[in-house]
Amino acid sequence: MPFPAKYIPLMIALFLLGGVSAMSLYASQQERLNGEQRETQRVQALIGGSFEMVDHNGKTVTDKTYLGSYLLVYFGFTYCPDICPTELQVMTEALNMLPAKQAAKVKILLVSIDPERDTPKQLASYVSNFHDNTVGLTGSLAQVKKMARTYRAYYKKVKDKDNPDDYTMDHSSIVYLMGSDGKYLSHFAYGTRAKVIADKISSYMKNS
Numbered sequence: 001m002p003f004p005a006k007y008i009p010l011m012i013a014l015f016l017l018g019g020v021s022a023m024s025l026y027a028s029q030q031e032r033l034n035g036e037q038r039e040t041q042r043v044q045a046l047i048g049g050s051f052e053m054v055d056h057n058g059k060t061v062t063d064k065t066y067l068g069s070y071l072l073v074y075f076g077f078t079y080c081p082d083i084c085p086t087e088l089q090v091m092t093e094a095l096n097m098l099p100a101k102q103a104a105k106v107k108i109l110l111v112s113i114d115p116e117r118d119t120p121k122q123l124a125s126y127v128s129n130f131h132d133n134t135v136g137l138t139g140s141l142a143q144v145k146k147m148a149r150t151y152r153a154y155y156k157k158v159k160d161k162d163n164p165d166d167y168t169m170d171h172s173s174i175v176y177l178m179g180s181d182g183k184y185l186s187h188f189a190y191g192t193r194a195k196v197i198a199d200k201i202s203s204y205m206k207n208s
Contacts, residue, residue, distance in 0.1 A: 047176060048151060050150070052139070056126075066182070070180055073175070075113050077112050077114035077171075078114070084110075088108065091130070104133075107135055118136070154170075154171060157170075177200065
């Protein structure tokens with residue numbers, strides 16, 4: 001049975017409307033993707049950069065030392081009672097979830113914000129409790145301040161009210177994922193599960 005001619009204009013209008021809607025949706029998605037790309041590029045420009053520190057073996061290292069490796073960068077200190085060891089354990093679990101070949105390409109950098117107490121020897125003892133790819137970094141107060149500024153990490157010495165000779169460190173608790181080229185890829189807030197971190201690392205490696 002022939003399609004009634006009177007419906008043809010309506011069908012054309014619906015077809016055109018559908019085409020416009022599809023184009024509008026495509027344009028909207030492209031704008032969103034472009035926006036996300038611009039935001040990633042903006043954050044990449046803000047987080048990461050050059051640094052010079054001392055690792056837990058007493059060796060001077062720079063950002064170029066770790067080119068070729070993916071990095072999980074965390075600012076903390078060895079006298080931290082709970083948050084720091086918890087986060088380092090989560091990162092350890094994340095690396096253990098990765099295939100061996102992928103895990104071998106990742107290093108965990110614990111950047112001490114308490115260089116007065118966190119000597120290389122102290123850091124060496126501390127990082128031995130976590131994944132073998134964990135590196136402790138320390139340095140002068142100026143070096144630590146510079147690296148923290150480079151990563152937009154916050155920290156502050158807090159005096160113990162009950163013991164004026166003692167202190168703790170208040171600090172942000174963000175894990176930065178840096179690419180093998182040293183550029184920012186993503187970050188993880190405190191409490192992020194190990195599987196989420198492992199999956200994110202694996203995804204970036206597969207797409208690189």
